[in-house]
Amino acid sequence: MLQADAAAARTSVDLRLEEVSKNFGSVAALRPSSLAVEAGLLVSLLGPSGCGKTTTLRLIAGFEAPDTGRVVIGGQDVGDLPPNRRRLGMVFQNYSLFPHMTVGENVAFGLKIAGTGRDEAHRRVRSILELVRLPGFEDRFAHQLSGGQQQRVALARSLVTNPSVLLLDEPLGALDKNLRESMQFELRRIQQSLGITTILVTHDQEEALTMSDRVAVMNHGSILQYGTPTEVYDHPRTRFVSEFLGTSNLFRGRAARGPDGAGIRVEVPRDGAPPVVLRVARNGAAPKPGEPALVAIRPEKMRLTRTAPPALGRELDGLTAKVIDSVFRGTYHAYQLALPGRGDPLFVYQQTIDADGQGVFPTGSDVHVTWSPDNVVALADDGDAA
Amino acid sequence: MTATVAAPAASAPARRRKAHSGALSIWWVLPAVLFLIVFYVFPIVQNGYRGFYPEFAGAGLEFNLRAYAKLLGDSFYLGVIVDTFWLSALVTLICLVLGYPVAYFLVRYSGRWSGVIIFLLIAPLLTSIIMRTYGWRVLLARRGLINNPLLDQLGLIDAPLRLVNTQGSAVVGLVHVLVPFMVLAVASVLQGIDTRLEESARILGANRWQTFLRVTLPLSLDGIGTGAIMVFMIANGSFVTLLLIGGDSFRTLPLLIYQQFNTTRDFGFAAAMGNLLLLSAVGCLYLQLRLIRRRGVKG
Numbered sequence: 065m066l067q068a069d070a071a072a073a074r075t076s077v078d079l080r081l082e083e084v085s086k087n088f089g090s091v092a093a094l095r096p097s098s099l100a101v102e103a104g105l106l107v108s109l110l111g112p113s114g115c116g117k118t119t120t121l122r123l124i125a126g127f128e129a130p131d132t133g134r135v136v137i138g139g140q141d142v143g144d145l146p147p148n149r150r151r152l153g154m155v156f157q158n159y160s161l162f163p164h165m166t167v168g169e170n171v172a173f174g175l176k177i178a179g180t181g182r183d184e185a186h187r188r189v190r191s192i193l194e195l196v197r198l199p200g201f202e203d204r205f206a207h208q209l210s211g212g213q214q215q216r217v218a219l220a221r222s223l224v225t226n227p228s229v230l231l232l233d234e235p236l237g238a239l240d241k242n243l244r245e246s247m248q249f250e251l252r253r254i255q256q257s258l259g260i261t262t263i264l265v266t267h268d269q270e271e272a273l274t275m276s277d278r279v280a281v282m283n284h285g286s287i288l289q290y291g292t293p294t295e296v297y298d299h300p301r302t303r304f305v306s307e308f309l310g311t312s313n314l315f316r317g318r319a320a321r322g323p324d325g326a327g328i329r330v331e332v333p334r335d336g337a338p339p340v341v342l343r344v345a346r347n348g349a350a351p352k353p354g355e356p357a358l359v360a361i362r363p364e365k366m367r368l369t370r371t372a373p374p375a376l377g378r379e380l381d382g383l384t385a386k387v388i389d390s391v392f393r394g395t396y397h398a399y400q401l402a403l404p405g406r407g408d409p410l411f412v413y414q415q416t417i418d419a420d421g422q423g424v425f426p427t428g429s430d431v432h433v434t435w436s437p438d439n440v441v442a443l444a445d446d447g448d449a450a
Numbered sequence: 451m452t453a454t455v456a457a458p459a460a461s462a463p464a465r466r467r468k469a470h471s472g473a474l475s476i477w478w479v480l481p482a483v484l485f486l487i488v489f490y491v492f493p494i495v496q497n498g499y500r501g502f503y504p505e506f507a508g509a510g511l512e513f514n515l516r517a518y519a520k521l522l523g524d525s526f527y528l529g530v531i532v533d534t535f536w537l538s539a540l541v542t543l544i545c546l547v548l549g550y551p552v553a554y555f556l557v558r559y560s561g562r563w564s565g566v567i568i569f570l571l572i573a574p575l576l577t578s579i580i581m582r583t584y585g586w587r588v589l590l591a592r593r594g595l596i597n598n599p600l601l602d603q604l605g606l607i608d609a610p611l612r613l614v615n616t617q618g619s620a621v622v623g624l625v626h627v628l629v630p631f632m633v634l635a636v637a638s639v640l641q642g643i644d645t646r647l648e649e650s651a652r653i654l655g656a657n658r659w660q661t662f663l664r665v666t667l668p669l670s671l672d673g674i675g676t677g678a679i680m681v682f683m684i685a686n687g688s689f690v691t692l693l694l695i696g697g698d699s700f701r702t703l704p705l706l707i708y709q710q711f712n713t714t715r716d717f718g719f720a721a722a723m724g725n726l727l728l729l730s731a732v733g734c735l736y737l738q739l740r741l742i743r744r745r746g747v748k749g
Contacts, residue, residue: 125653147652154653160646164668173664174654225655 076103076259077138077228079124084133086119093119095285096132101278106255106262108272111282111308117265120282121231124263126150138228148177153222153260157234159214161206167193167217168202174225192224193217195254212243219251223258230255230262236271248275269309273297281305288446298439302446303358312360313410314443315342319351330357330442334405340383343437351442358445363411365439368399368431375434382434385410387425392416397424401433494728501725504718517722527706531726534702538685541624542632545681546674548625549632553673554666556633557640571630579627583694586623590614590695615697623691628684632677639673640666675741679734686730703727 079101086094094116101107109117122128124135126147134141142150161170168189175185193199196216206214215235222230235251236244252275255262266272272279273293280290281304289296289305300306303314317332322343328351332340342359344351351357367373376382385401388409394416401410412433416424425431504517521527556567574582589595590613597610613619643666651661689704696705703723710720 125649127649127652146657147649148655148657150653152653154650156646156650158644158646160644160650162647162650162665162669173651173656177655177660177664221650221654231653 076261078103079138079229079261079263080134080136081120081124082134082136084120084123084130084135086116086123086128086130092285094123094130097285097287098133099280099287099290101261101263103261104259105277106252106264106275107278107280108264108266108276109280109282110266110269110272112267115282116285117267117282118233119285121233121263121265124229125152125154125231151225151228152231153225153227153229154231155215155218155222155233155235157237159206159211159218159238161214161217161221163206165205166202167198167204167206167209170206170217171202171221171224173221178225188224189220192220195223195257196220197250211239212247215239215247216250219254223254223260228261230260232262232264234265234267237266237268244271251275273309281308283308283446298362299441300360300443302444303360304446306360306441306443311363311411313363313366314408315340315359315361317342317357317359319344319353319355319357321353328353328442330359330440334403337405340403340406341381342440343381344440344442345437358443360441360443361435361439363398364396364413366410366412366433366435368412368414368425368433370425370429370431372432373434376432380434380436381440382432385431385433387427387429387431390425390427399425401431497721497724497728500718500721504716504721517718520719521722521726530701530703530706533700534686534704534727535730537620537624537700537702538682541621541628541685542678542682544621544625545629545632546678549629549677550636550670550674552629553633553636553640556637558645568634571633574626575630579690580694582627583623583691586619586626586695587614590619590622614695615699617696617699620692620696620700623695624685624688627688627691628681631680631684635677635680636670636673639670639676643669672741676738679738683731683734686727 079099081097081099083096083098084094085092085096097116097120099107099120109120111117119128123130124137126142126145130143134143136142137150137152161167162173165173171189171192172185175188180188189202190199193201196219198213198216198220201209201213201217206217209217219235232251236247239247248271264272264275276293278290279293279296281288281296281300283304289301291299296305297309300309300312306312306314315330315332317330317339319328319330321327322329328344330342330344330351332342334340342361344357344359372382373380383403385403387399388402389400391398393413396413396415399412399414401412403410410433501517502513502515504514521531552567552571556564560567587594591597592610592612592614594613596613597607600606601608601610647665647669648661651665652658656664687704689702689708692700692702692705693708703726707720707723710716710723
């Protein structure tokens, strides 16, 4: 009932950054960047520390003023509005609950400021605490709560005023792993039930992929790629994006046309071995024939077999390699493979009990590594390992 | 909040260290203990004693409450007591009003200049209080730095203003001496307030003033309490400043004690007044302990 209430009270709004930039002294915290967030989506700003994600959030919140560009929330340029008039909700990593107030007073803070009546405020505090599953916690103090509970209170406090956009600054960073995972689902459930446009700042790629409708991958003050989690994971556009979102096997070579004149292939020279040839089916940023090229394949998109599969050379490309290490990771094994004439090992993740019963490959055994050209991604080399 | 969390963690290793170093270690504190006994405990005990065994002409040494009866029974002396506490309270209030904004600026906006500001705050404390007070005499003199421009350059007044040896000059002098204590006490507490608490309040709709009133100010009450008690206590006992630039504008207990020793030579009465001041100081310290413990429990 509450959720229906709240959803009715709020119409989700969209959020746009238009060529927004911010320098601190001579440091460019955010280079001119644009981002259009559709109403009701949860968008992650993902990147390593110092990438500009927190600056971006603070620009949206109004704690920093952009040097250039506009922040537009629900069609309104909020450049001239102080933080208190932007109708936002925000949750900080350390929760920032007011230590001199009870949970109830904390949650009611925004309502009190807005001049909401006592009874109305009580009712809304009670129902929002129910939404975050902390009913009856009104009279406790923050220091009497666990980290996860404080997190929920902070969330309740930021949502009770029906903000138009919710800003989350590493909200789960201080929680331990198990709690973090359950809170991810919890946060997502609440966000979706309210349909509130949400910006989540995180450096945790798993968190971004699990929780978000869209991910904006950032580095060095720039938004490198913006898309759905699957898009940015499966089709990273740059080396940084590819390596920041999980592991990638990189191949550096030269692009050429296929033998029949169609398609692009990348030839990777090897010392004392024939070159590895990778067909590039997906070619968003396809390298031009004759130019140097960088391509990547995810470890879980490669398959290990004892014998060459019949599709090799047709639907599949492949090579042979030697297992030098394998790590059992529960549902799958992580293999490290040595490839003749290549310095870096190849990483392959394969289900422990494979569908066609390949089993586990012992260290030292020779294996066939195969992959579909569909999973070969051409990358722009931003020269930046994660 | 941080302090309460850190305290148990810090005390555990401290306890262990004590256990390790053995019984010999108590001898190391002996010089300090002796020093304290000779120069602090003994005078205090003696003073306390003297207040109850005042010597009167013709009377032997016996327990009596005459000194206290005189102090608390005579309307003149009651006036002095009221004056003393009133002056201290006024000075404390002015120090708070002047010092809080300085502390706030120091913590929130000074950035890399904070070191310089703290130095400027502390530097006067390293100068003799007598020199500083004479400085005020120069400024406030009949033909001093304030009267001269008003008379000669601006021509706003016909005759020099009487600035020194007034209640005003006494208050100004005391505030000048004591305001750094307030600033440092408040600043140290403000330093510990996470700016994200203020930002949380802002994003929840509070403007700067509301944020200050509902978040920053309540969270800095500890610092205000500590600073106020410190300033009040020192002001209660201060007499050099009053002697040099206060004239007889305020008659306070310390001035009267000074008088008893130098003019009247009624040591018993002086001791009684001293004990009253000591009692007020103890009361202040008790208040401070109470205040901090209560806050500590609350988090």
